[in-house]
Amino acid sequence: MNPKGVVFCDPIIWAMPPNDERLSSSIDIYRKKTPRSAKIFERSKKYHVNGVSHNIRFFSPYPFVTRSAKGRSITDVDGNKYTDYWMGHWSLILGHAAPPVAALVRKQLPSCWMHGTANEMTVTFSEVIQKAVPVAEKIRYVSTGTEATMYAVRTARAHTGRKVIAKVDGGWHGYTTDLLKSVNWPFEKPESLGLTDDAHIVSIPYNDLEGSLKVLQEVKGDLAGVIIEPVLGGGGCIPARKDYLSGIEEFVHRNGSLFLLDEIVTGFRFSFGCLYTSMGLEPDIVTLGKIVGGGFPIGVICGRDEIMRISDTSMRSKSDRAYIGGGTFSANPVTMTAGRAMLQHLRKNRGVYNKIGRLGDMARRGLEKAFGGRVAVTGKGSLFLTHFLRDGVEDIANAADAARCDTEMLRRYHFEMIARDGIFFLPGKLGAVSSAHGEADIKALIGASERFSSLIEQQVPANV
């Protein structure tokens, strides 16, 4: 176990201590109910590093193998059904296999799922996005959030002619080479081998305006932009303070740098549009992903015309333009159709946001009550994460606070619910309520948490 804790976005493999007696009975239960998953996962390890294609999807002793998913549930190959709060990396705001998306995708498939030429679905989809996200005067589609943030950073550098990008400690923007720095607390070591140069990335303390401005001041001459998630997602489900974001924005704009908001998690999550509009912010570039793909692969770079123009190859010579966007599958007909179906549904059914926000509130309140003073539950709207507090951590304002909590206990809690209660959070990660969830699900979650709370009550007194 890492004595300093591990930040939740850490894509390292989490291995439970094999001889942890407190867990052994739930591991037994899990093994008994998932024999086919165990077998398939053994096969998977022969072909895939760590047995998976995304490190975070592994959890010990082995992840169950999914057979199907519908609405709020995932069913594994052994027939176990789990109420799902991971929801496809938080991308499935309407639940799995949402009928409004499925219907339009089915209709699209016979006429083609890939052609690599211009298509009308993209235009229609962009019309919907632009109305809801005013900064999206120009849009480029890619296939992942990682690509979107990579291009956002490149755009900022190209537009300003400067090199330095600031990101926050614990900020997660995908595996983007440029931004794979200061992700995991204590934010010291390089995050990965194979990164050639992170000299032009600086990190700033989240939700600490004074501390951040101090760092930005030092690099201001070469500062191309600052990239921030308005709710730190992987870093602990922590909303940014409004005065923090507006203070950074003001500095950045005064300095001729760009303000980049990574809304890959937050876009269309809390309302029909982005969080920045409701916070009164004026970013130059916004990245989107997850929800806007309707469950299909997507990344979106949205920006003001004046800025995105740097990538206009028709007007510029090779020496003064940037390559932004690309990719064989960018703007493919299926993703464009699914994304449009998702957004059109959300636009017409804004009650979804009231519903999932209310359930999120219910979860946060219920979980805090279930665990007494032992936890803080952070989040916003339909996103929430339980932090098991330790001495000296009372408030979760940034990724370091989150990492100093008992992250092993959090993973244990999530695993216990998988094994015993049929409730699935990716161990250690925040949960997302979808419109397919209901009050009964949240009550079941609170009930399972009460049981876990009384179990650990007998083992460890609160706040040690």
Ligand SMILES: Cc1ncc(COP(=O)(O)O)c(C=O)c1O
């Ligand atoms: C805020 C944020 N940005 C970027 C990414 C990367 O997106 P993708 O996994 O689609 O590459 C993620 C993924 O979780 C994210 O949470």
